[in-house]
Amino acid sequence: MERDISNTIFRLGFFSAIGIVLIQAVLSVAPLMFRLTEGRPGCDTPIHWRLGDVDSRFPVDRKTFLLTAIEAGNVWEKRIGKKMFIYDPQTSFAVTTVFDDRQKMLYDSQGLEKTVAQYQKDAAVLKNTYDTLQAGFKRDQTVLNDRIASYQKALAVYNDDVSQANAAGGATPDKYASLEKRRKELEKEQSVIKKETDRISMEVDQVNAAAGKINTKTTSVKNDIQTYRQKYGEPQPFIEGLYESPLRSITIYEFKGVDDLRLVIAHEFGHALGIAQHAPDDQSAIMYAMMGGQDLLHPGLTEADIKAYEAVCPASAVSPRDAFVSYLVDTPYPEMKLGTIFTLFSTLVTSAILVR
Numbered sequence: 001m002e003r004d005i006s007n008t009i010f011r012l013g014f015f016s017a018i019g020i021v022l023i024q025a026v027l028s029v030a031p032l033m034f035r036l037t038e039g040r041p042g043c044d045t046p047i048h049w050r051l052g053d054v055d056s057r058f059p060v061d062r063k064t065f066l067l068t069a070i071e072a073g074n075v076w077e078k079r080i081g082k083k084m085f086i087y088d089p090q091t092s093f094a095v096t097t098v099f100d101d102r103q104k105m106l107y108d109s110q111g112l113e114k115t116v117a118q119y120q121k122d123a124a125v126l127k128n129t130y131d132t133l134q135a136g137f138k139r140d141q142t143v144l145n146d147r148i149a150s151y152q153k154a155l156a157v158y159n160d161d162v163s164q165a166n167a168a169g170g171a172t173p174d175k176y177a178s179l180e181k182r183r184k185e186l187e188k189e190q191s192v193i194k195k196e197t198d199r200i201s202m203e204v205d206q207v208n209a210a211a212g213k214i215n216t217k218t219t220s221v222k223n224d225i226q227t228y229r230q231k232y233g234e235p236q237p238f239i240e241g242l243y244e245s246p247l248r249s250i251t252i253y254e255f256k257g258v259d260d261l262r263l264v265i266a267h268e269f270g271h272a273l274g275i276a277q278h279a280p281d282d283q284s285a286i287m288y289a290m291m292g293g294q295d296l297l298h299p300g301l302t303e304a305d306i307k308a309y310e311a312v313c314p315a316s317a318v319s320p321r322d323a324f325v326s327y328l329v330d331t332p333y334p335e336m337k338l339g340t341i342f343t344l345f346s347t348l349v350t351s352a353i354l355v356r
């Protein structure tokens, strides 16, 4: 019996050649496999960010700003359920501030708001004083008018009686004494009326002074509003924060305090995740273009935000690398199939080449 040695040698050589090709394939793909683990920032791996310059003219200090930015990242992480942002002082992507007219306008408008609030308080007190004084004046004036009417009536009667006495050729001593008593009473009443008239005239001055004070304050606050409008024009929407792609920077231009700062950074972080478009219909969405409709104290993603995120980061079931590794690790050796390993490996190689 003869054995066909040459055929065996040929087969050994053939399989060694395949082995060498496979080893070479693994070696050349290995760096790409390593690249794969980087993934897409925001989708597969967290975005690293650092804190740039925090201008001291903004209303929060650097530490508060940093904590607020971390909270802004949490707004996304809490709902999506994974680590998406990592504070990393060594990275290039910076959250930073620029102090310009936008923040100055905010400060001026806050000053104006205070002025107007103080005016409203002062004007309410002055109006109260004015009303009290005017009511007193009206009451006193009514009493005085009645008194004047009675006095004039009594004076007319007295004058008639004097005329009658004169016409009768003079008054008896008794009548004279009675008329004289009434004349003195009328004189006294006239002097009281004079004093009362002076007093009421002072009341009028006080009422006018109160009205004058209100007018002065009103004019002053009107001028302040006018000056503000001349300086900044009518209210218009403006950019509070700006993201520069790809992962270059987030610049914050305006905020009142930590609550709106958190929302602005959460919004810009959304752009950093790759969400380029704003949520058009949902005013409470983090990714809505304007601020105002969102919950400032407890900001959270809405369905529109989640949809926007899933559109840029589709929830791929398992990455090819994870599928390959988990098959090797989780499958008991006797159940492993060479075909499956080859399929998983070739998917991994294909995707590794694709991400290049």
Ligand SMILES: [Zn+2]
Pocket (backbone or CB within 6 Å): 267, 271, 278, 289
């Ligand atoms: Zn935006």
